Amino acid sequence: MLLRQLAGGRNDAIIADEIQMDYLIATEGFQGQFKKASLRYEQQRDIYLALSKKSPYIDQLTQFNITLGYMVQEGRVENIIASYFEALGKAKNTE
Structure with missing residues (x-):
């Protein structure tokens, strides 16, 4: 809006x-x-993700946090963001 x-x-x-x-x-x-x-x-601004206590995935929360931490440390999150915007730009240019 x-x-x-x-x-x-x-x-x-x-x-x-x-x-x-x-x-x-x-x-x-x-x-x-x-x-x-x-x-x-x-x-620096921290970004938070939330998982409901009622989620069927709540028992995997610890593993999720560990995996996400590794992804951030290795720069994979930044790479995912960059590649997403790159793909989005290519898709917009072909319209």
């Missing part, structure tokens, strides 16, 4: 997580319509 408001001139600016907003801009067809501000929040 915020992107539509920004594109329609109802908002002058929005503040959002850069990766999430880049994804929404690409998937919702707003490429090239906005300019990013040069202000960046440089302090």
